[in-house]
Amino acid sequence: MDETLQHITVLAPEAVDALLGGAHPPTATFVDGTFGRGGHARRILERLGPGQRLLAFDKDPQAIAAAARITDARFSIRHEGFSHLGDLPQASVAGVLLDLGVSSPQIDAPERGFSFRFDGPLDMRMDTTRGQSVADWLAHAEVPRIAEVIRDYGEERFAGPIAKAIVAWRKERGPVASTAELAGIVAGAVKTREPGQNPATRTFQALRIFINAELEELQRALEASLSVLAPGGRLVVISFHSLEDRIVKQFIALHSREVFDRRAPFAAPAPMRLKALGRVKPSAAEVAANPRARSAVMRVAERTEVRP
Structure with missing residues (x-):
């Protein structure tokens, strides 16, 4: 990949302020669940005390290579997805930051296959060292399953015609192997589209989310955060589409209220485990400088005190 490709970190100061807010012990550990190219991590390290530390996760080997350039002894990284957050000890973390989705270097590298704007192999794996590529999956998946994935993960109303067109191409010409081929198939199957949106946008989003199990990993990481966050620790999540943000x-809403057991009306309610601290959108100035920030939403919550 061209190392000149740059990623502009979205909501960087707001995310770091939210993550580090509150009082934390001098030995506190913070987690950056998506290192990417280190935009948030470097800002966090600038503000940590000498005894505090930052642990990062990332599935992308190129992100791991970029992280190797950080020589700060307070920093470490794991070549794993952030769903491995649950491997950490209970109540051992003072803050968790998750910056979801795909980074600009990944999108802008044709060999990664994330974008319909460049012709390249139809890969889309976050971790190129393991797992099945989109091309591998489409080579064998049948129409109902392809349609289900494109509909559920892309909210694409033409999922059925797209799936049929993909399988018809496969039968006539062989497996869909490149991003240009897939984009062309989708364009032929989608008859109308919102102004300014490429017909392939939702299909590419759906296949990327599916092949990387992004929503399932997000669910596991959120559940793990309840265990690993110490009381007063912050959960900060930046999402870029409605499926992620809804989850x-x-x-946060589920765990920000006391839960009463209707079968035991006189029992004390289960305590709320999080306190919602707010929702933040990028400023107009940030969106003007970085159009990829326009769909970002940051939500912040704080782990409540655990009752005996």
Whole structure:
């Protein structure tokens, strides 16, 4: 990949302020669940005390290579997805930051296959060292399953015609192997589209989310955060589409209220586990400088005190 490709970190100062807010012990550990190219991590390290530390996660080997350039002894990284957050000890973390989705270097590298704007192999794996590529999956998946994935993960109303067109191409010409081929198939199957949106946008989003199990990983990480966050620790999540944001919003809402057991009306309610601290959108100035920030939503919650 061209190392000149740059990623502009979205909501960087707001996210770091939210993550580090509150009082934390001098030995506190913070987690950056999506290192990417280190935009948030470097800002966090600038503000940590000498005894505090930052642990990062990332599935992308290129992100791991970029992280190797950080020589700060307070920093470490794991070549794993952030769903491995649950491997950490209970109540051992003072803050968790999750910056979801795909980074600009990934999108802008044709060999990664994330974008319909460049012709390249139809890969889309976050971790190129393991797992099945989109091309591998489409080579064998049948129409109902392809349609289900494109509909559920892309909210694409033409999922059925797209799935049929993909399988018809496969039968006539062989497996769909490149991003240009897939984009062309989708364009032929989608008859109308919102102004300014490429017909392939939702299909590419759906296949990327599916092949990387992004929503399932997000759910596991959110649940793990309840265990690993110490009381007063912050959960900060930046999402870029409605499927992710809905999961985060509902998770915070669910755990931000006391739960009464209707089968035991006189029992004390289960305590709320999170306190919602707010929702932040990028400023107009940030969106003007970085159009990819326009759909971002940041939600912040704080782990409440655990009752005996």
